[in-house]
Amino acid sequence: MKKKLTFLGIETSCDETSAAIVQLDKNNNPKVLSNIISSQIKKHEKFGGVVPELAARSHLENIDFVIRESLRKSKTDLITVDGIAATAGPGLIVSLHVGLNIGKSIASSLNKPFVAINHLEGHALSPGLEKKINFPYLLLLISGGHSQFLIVEDVGTYHQLGTTIDDAVGEAFDKTAKILGLKYPGGPNLEKFAESGDDKYFKLPQPIINRGGCNLSLAGLKTAVLRESKNIKGKIKLKKNLAASFQFTINEILKKKTLIAMKQFNEKVGEKNSDFVVAGGVAANKVIRDNLKKICRSNNFNPSFPDFQFCGDNAAMIAWAGIQRFKKNKTDSFETPARSRWPLDLTAPFMKGPGLKLL
Numbered sequence: 501m502k503k504k505l506t507f508l509g510i511e512t513s514c515d516e517t518s519a520a521i522v523q524l525d526k527n528n529n530p531k532v533l534s535n536i537i538s539s540q541i542k543k544h545e546k547f548g549g550v551v552p553e554l555a556a557r558s559h560l561e562n563i564d565f566v567i568r569e570s571l572r573k574s575k576t577d578l579i580t581v582d583g584i585a586a587t588a589g590p591g592l593i594v595s596l597h598v599g600l601n602i603g604k605s606i607a608s609s610l611n612k613p614f615v616a617i618n619h620l621e622g623h624a625l626s627p628g629l630e631k632k633i634n635f636p637y638l639l640l641l642i643s644g645g646h647s648q649f650l651i652v653e654d655v656g657t658y659h660q661l662g663t664t665i666d667d668a669v670g671e672a673f674d675k676t677a678k679i680l681g682l683k684y685p686g687g688p689n690l691e692k693f694a695e696s697g698d699d700k701y702f703k704l705p706q707p708i709i710n711r712g713g714c715n716l717s718l719a720g721l722k723t724a725v726l727r728e729s730k731n732i733k734g735k736i737k738l739k740k741n742l743a744a745s746f747q748f749t750i751n752e753i754l755k756k757k758t759l760i761a762m763k764q765f766n767e768k769v770g771e772k773n774s775d776f777v778v779a780g781g782v783a784a785n786k787v788i789r790d791n792l793k794k795i796c797r798s799n800n801f802n803p804s805f806p807d808f809q810f811c812g813d814n815a816a817m818i819a820w821a822g823i824q825r826f827k828k829n830k831t832d833s834f835e836t837p838a839r840s841r842w843p844l845d846l847t848a849p850f851m852k853g854p855g856l857k858l859l
């Protein structure tokens with residue numbers, strides 16, 4: 501009997517072309533044998549953000565090489581792989597098509613199982629690559645396109661507690677960085693730029709801080725940054741203060757909203773020293789990590805962050821999600837479409853647009 505389960509993961513939902521080989525040993529411990537990421541930062545930098553057509557073309561140019569590298573580095577070949585997992589959404593449709601189609605082609609030509617992965621599920625399960633996380637757990641997913649609190653009941657079973665009603669946290673970082681004249685990608689550059697700034701210098705708004713449960717709103721914060729930035733043109737010290745004050749305000753918002761989410765989680769699941777997972781690109785921010793760790797300590801939650809290499813988009817988390825779905829017999833047909841929008845909790849209300857009422 502074969503003892504190890506080996507999956508090829510493919511990720512092309514936005515601007516990283518990635519392929520990985522993840523293996524599950526007989527004790528059910530995953531091992532990342534390779535995780536190749538080809539970033540398109542340089543290509544999109546001059547446009548200040550991701551250009552979809554450029555991203556898709558770049559995925560097409562790189563995907564063959566990236567998959568070959570993932571096989572070479574892991575000393576694996578496609579014949580011995582047990583299944584293929586590829587991101588099917590949410591993301592840029594033209595980018596998703598590249599990885600999804602190549603994943604389906606490999607699986608169909610070699611007659612292997614195929615698993616279509618929700619990118620958000622990849623992030624949600626990513627800390628499990630390094631340590632065992634116990635279900636149910638509370639998840640804060642903070643990336644460039646999404647910011648949500650969810651109860652992760654099991655692989656494939658999610659209950660949304662709150663979400664952003666406008667900008668995602670990563671998006672707020674990127675837009676603020678742009679206002680301050682920092683290069684794309686804004687998040688990591690702003691974190692660095694803010695290091696020597698005075699984080700109490702500017703008092704910035706915290707929209708819907710006392711209402712809306714653990715839903716978030718960040719558009720007003722970005723507008724306030726834009727207003728303040730007009731008075732400090734060219735003054736580098738003040739710019740750093742503004743960056744630091746922005747990051748401080750995000751932390752204050754996340755603190756208050758996380759406390760509400762923890763309370764809601766405990767009411768639904770019971771109080772029992774549960775895991776609190778923070779995942780997605782913004783989980784790489786050290787100031788945010790420290791802030792959330794502190795909250796966990798005083799509220800009986802165990803914090804778990806993915807290793808830095810698994811915070812941003814990567815195929816290891818896609819292969820890992822694929823393995824877990826495959827073990828639950830959740831494979832997909834080659835007809836599975838790419839989806840630009842694909843919530844983890846399909847029953848959650850849509851929280852954007854006019855007419856939205858928050859209590």
Ligand code: KG4
Nearest residue numbers: 643644645670687688780781782785812813
């Ligand atoms: O998960 P991810 O790689 O892609 C999406 O699924 O969106 O997240 C990318 C987002 C970007 O908005 C990026 O600026 C942000 O994560 N990000 C950060 C940091 N590193 C990445 N934001 C704040 N601080 C960071 N250190």
Ligand code: ZN
Nearest residue numbers: 643781812813
């Ligand atoms: Zn992502």
